[in-house]
Each structure stands twice: as structure tokens, then as C-alpha cells.
Amino acid sequence: MEQIRNKALLERLMEEKGIQGFFSGSPQGFRLVGYKKHELLAAPDRPLKDFLFILEGSVRIYGLREDGGDYSVAQGAEQDMLGMMEFVRESQPALYTEALEDTLCIALPIEKNRAVLEKDSLFLRRLLEYSVRLVMLSAMAGRPGQRLAEKVVAFLRDIQPDHTLHSINAGLLQFRCSRRQLQRVVRKLCEDGVLKKVGKGKYQLQ
Numbered sequence: 001m002e003q004i005r006n007k008a009l010l011e012r013l014m015e016e017k018g019i020q021g022f023f024s025g026s027p028q029g030f031r032l033v034g035y036k037k038h039e040l041l042a043a044p045d046r047p048l049k050d051f052l053f054i055l056e057g058s059v060r061i062y063g064l065r066e067d068g069g070d071y072s073v074a075q076g077a078e079q080d081m082l083g084m085m086e087f088v089r090e091s092q093p094a095l096y097t098e099a100l101e102d103t104l105c106i107a108l109p110i111e112k113n114r115a116v117l118e119k120d121s122l123f124l125r126r127l128l129e130y131s132v133r134l135v136m137l138s139a140m141a142g143r144p145g146q147r148l149a150e151k152v153v154a155f156l157r158d159i160q161p162d163h164t165l166h167s168i169n170a171g172l173l174q175f176r177c178s179r180r181q182l183q184r185v186v187r188k189l190c191e192d193g194v195l196k197k198v199g200k201g202k203y204q205l206q
Helices: 007-017 084-088 110-117 121-141 148-159 168-175 179-191
Strands: 002-004 031-035 040-042 050-056 058-064 070-077 096-099 103-109 195-199 202-205
Touching: 007 031, 007 050, 007 103, 070 168, 084 110, 084 121, 103 110, 121 148, 148 168, 148 179, 148 202, 168 179, 179 195, 179 202
Parallel strands: none
Antiparallel strands: 002 031, 031 103, 040 096, 050 103, 058 070, 058 096, 195 202
């Protein structure tokens, strides 16, 4: 993890991403951190100590089987927040969080702000909204007969707040598909006028 000590950049990014809008009060200790591709953000013996608001990049959350194989639990990308389980549960989950690409986050210490955040109704509502989003994602992934194009549109329309796919990497775990499959579907949706490209690897519902 790299600590990025640039107060002006931190303040600008917090304003652009609306981070303060998650809270009724003014929690303390915000800072800017970066992770390299394949770097572990958290592990069973090293749980997250911060809420992480993902600004750029994507991460994968997974567990290990007894045979050494792994299984995906969730993914996170731009506009997602990590640290919810560490905040809510006293026992830490035996999961790993890995950066799928270079990832930039705003970090906020959990324990330093716990007493305030446990009484912050706006923040708790945000956590509830995020929990509902995870349930909806799980339900979507459990529809094996649904075509990939339908899953992409449903995700962007009904689940993603800004109706944007922020990167192909972020979509791979989301839709349980290969890079080639997702790229082909996204290209076809753009040709049909359903999606529009709004940046490098970034697509938005029309």
C-alpha cells in the first residue's frame, strides 16, 4: 500500500466523488492510498482497518478451499466501498481482497470513527443500501438462463447507481464470464445504441 500525501488532491477527489455525502457529521482521518495490481488489501490475518472508497481500479474478494483452490465472493470497482463487514462483525471473515489492477482509494479509519458512525443515520442508511445492492447482485448471478447482454443491461439499469460499467475487469466477476465474452457483448450493445463509451474501458447506459 502506498500512502499518497497530497492534501489538495485528496480534497479535490473527495469533492468530485461526493465522499462527504456519505456522512451526517465529519469523520476524521481521511487519506489517499494506492494499491498495485495483485496486491492484497486484506487477508484473514490482516483484516481491513479502514473503510476504502474505490476511486479507480477494481478488486476481487475471495476465499480458499481446503484443496488450495479459490472461490469468488464479490468484486468491487469505482464507487464501491470496502470495510462494511469489518465494521459490522466482531469476528473477521476468512477472506482475501486483491487488487485486479492498480487501484486508488480514499481510506477512513474504522475504529477511530466507530462511535460516531454507529450513531450516523445517513451512513448507516448507506450501508443498508449497499447490502441490498449485494443481495440484488447475488440474485442476478443466480439466473443461469439469462443471456449475458440481459445481465449487463439489468445491472446497469437496476443496480449500478450511476448506470456505468467502469471497466471490463470490474465486469468479469460481476457477470461470471470471460473477457472476450464481455467485450463482445459490450461492443454489440454500443452498436445497438444501448450503451455509449464514456472513457477508456468505461461504458454507460443510454
